Amino acid sequence: MARRELGVVLRGDHPAARDGGAVRLRDLDGASLVIFPRAMAPRLYDHMLLICRDEGLLPGSIRHARNPHFVHGLVLAGRGVHLNEPPATPLPDGLVWRPLEGAALAWQTSVVWVPTRHNEAIVAFVEAVSEGLAAAGHRLAPDVQRGRRPA
Incomplete structure (x- = not known):
């Protein structure tokens, strides 16, 4: 988020x-x-x-x-x-x-994925989107920063 x-x-x-x-x-x-x-x-x-x-x-x-x-x-x-x-x-x-x-x-921007399908492509996607949104001034939820999977 x-x-x-x-x-x-x-x-x-x-x-x-x-x-x-x-x-x-x-x-x-x-x-x-x-x-x-x-x-x-x-x-x-x-x-x-x-x-x-x-x-x-x-x-x-x-x-x-x-x-x-x-x-x-x-x-x-x-x-x-x-x-x-x-x-x-x-x-x-x-x-x-x-x-x-x-x-x-x-x-607000959010992405949802099926936890059992979590893989490196999703991690790379989350990192790229997070960087872009942060550069545009969005505040990121702590659990998605740097591609970490939410608990």
Whole structure:
């Protein structure tokens, strides 16, 4: 299991962006949410909205966008906030990324295999995937680091 916490992309003048610290989802209550179209990943989409609701964020509206430039344009235009991982490249002027308090939302990746079929190919696969995910900022569960088989 690997996990990468999500944060929020906001306009720099948004009240939640001002102090530079973590943002509580409930502090974004009523804001429009810019999110990928549900058809791309229905279960993830529903899960994200459920976590938002449980953490006190009921979006005023939902705008669908998947192209990062379009997403950033919508946020810059004041049309919403966007939940995503830390940016790999600098955001456009006027936008900031802030972590979410409590790490309620995260991208999670996991792999399952039949224990009786554990072999060197699986060990090599786990090591390669673990290295790639760690390099991308995911935190790895201790029992899968360096290809160790979970207990």
